Amino acid sequence: MLDDRKKKVLQAIVEEYINTAEPVSSNLLANNHGLNYSSATIRNEMADLEKNGYLDKTHTSSGRIPSEKGYRYYVDELLKDDNISREEIKYISSKLETKVNEIEDLTKIAATTISEVTHYTTLSIGPKPEAQLIEEIKFVLLGSRMMLAVILTDAGLVKETIIKFDEDINEKQVETMNYMFNNKLKHQPIETINRPLEDYLYDEMTYSINVIKPVIEQIKKVLEEDEKIYLEGANKSFDLPEFNSLEVAKNFINILDTKELVTDMLNTGFAEDINVYIGEENQKEELKDFSVVTFKHKVNGKDLGTIGIIGPKRMDYSKVISVMKYINKKLKEIE
Amino acid sequence: MLDDRKKKVLQAIVEEYINTAEPVSSNLLANNHGLNYSSATIRNEMADLEKNGYLDKTHTSSGRIPSEKGYRYYVDELLKDDNISREEIKYISSKLETKVNEIEDLTKIAATTISEVTHYTTLSIGPKPEAQLIEEIKFVLLGSRMMLAVILTDAGLVKETIIKFDEDINEKQVETMNYMFNNKLKHQPIETINRPLEDYLYDEMTYSINVIKPVIEQIKKVLEEDEKIYLEGANKSFDLPEFNSLEVAKNFINILDTKELVTDMLNTGFAEDINVYIGEENQKEELKDFSVVTFKHKVNGKDLGTIGIIGPKRMDYSKVISVMKYINKKLKEIE
DNA sequence: GTTAGCAATCAAACTAGAAGAGTGCTAAAA
């Protein structure tokens, strides 16, 4: 456990470093941070904090920077999560008031707003397919060999897919399919769409397998495919000094460009509220030099998507967490 | 007009520089490029080519690099556009054989393939909204206050949008709307959806403006909005030596992140075949350090989308143009 | 427990010199 003065020193160093990206010296702390001790005293405290793993040095005669343990302590114990101005609240509220017809759009708007307010790169993704139930399916004939399938999920998502046939089909057939599919799939999880279902439908209905098969396949495909990732403010990160290192910049682009990494990053959160992963706390090797903060857009226990920020470990956690908490609260109010 | 030897020298320099990204010396050319002249002779030719603007020097004692005029001459007069291997042809063909239900997916697959074969960053976008005609509109009731509108365009695109109402609507109303809207909009350009139409429909139909208005608005919105941009292989560019300059890398990210720039870049082409824009030939200031090669996916004069590559001016034009020509030809065969 | 003072450390910025690559020009060879 850290005593009061050590906490103050640690907090000052973390916040100073978040602001300036420069190692923090004992002198600076003694003069500018209302710590009424000489630089020598602070130096002693810093040496202690370093011994206990809260601080790092870049070299013997440099100032200190927070270690990951230091950031973690700061996030857990020291940070204020109401670091949000009246203007920001106003701006966020106005953005979230935009009328949308699909929930995905709301998640997108929230993600964009977060990126605008925090100046970090934001990613968002829809709910995981396997967590959803099918609410209703509608088939619409388009021409004689083309059909549109519209699927509503219990999360409120609307998925559409075009199905093409090798033979003509008519309104009557579409109607029967409508009935049969809904009968079997209403309120069922997505896994229900499988081979036995195909066999059953083929037995029950009188049309050829050339009609049933593409329908099953296409519906399955559209329901199982990962939600599209939405990226906002990739270029914002590049104004940060850590991105002056070409290696860091490359890694970053690589992360954003690798769908699997992003999906994974957005799907590892499970906490009720905000998830914070600092550097090595990230599961994926590629993310070890970054920090990730995520939260799930959730209403009545229903997962509606996840929004995440990725940035340097020297992230303004206070601002990010405050903004995310506020937006999360607002989103819950809207539904 | 360049004489034969000058052409050979220019071509050798361009190709060497495209391969190595290093200024090309007279010595190298004399030894490795089958030019049976001494370095001194080649030096004279190089001085001439420089005087005429085809070559640049980075400093007095450096080798030469192609100027934009040099690249342009190379592209117009010297380059081979059948620079594509048997394996590449096979790979491309197999990729393009993937069965797709929507044309947009085909454009995407083509874009991905181009990026894979050329190792450059590829962008694609659907057809411009204003160029399309409405083929058919279908409305589908979803619940009591929600409706799906499906619009087919003559380019074969399928657009869907959810419409929400403040009052209940029923199947009958949807049917009437189906009839009325199709009656007015079938085979019409998108601009037909305007205020007079709204007034007309309101007069003709018996339901409140609360029903007509959101339908018009939402259809208009979905039809007019720019097609989604699809980006492939952003990270590939970062392995190129020109992206070791942080400034170049930043500019590049900025371009990819600015929707307006990308849209513009993909929409300035009008040539029948492949468009090549080298450095300053690009209209937009931000693109002046890059080269852009685009082509329109077009069948029977119908615009189905545009695919473009963006990369350094030192781009492998021969490979890029060859691959694009081949893919363009293949795409035309598919429809 | 706190602080002043000072030697020690190390990055960063600057300087100077040497090496090397490549050109341009001149005069000789073909």
Add this chain to the structure above:
DNA sequence: TTTTAGCACTCTTCTAGTTTGATTGCTAAC
């Protein structure tokens, strides 16, 4: 007239050495 050998000149890049300045850790005094 065209081509080439030869050489001075230019300019970058690399290396090594030096200086400067920031900051620490430690000791001894307060």
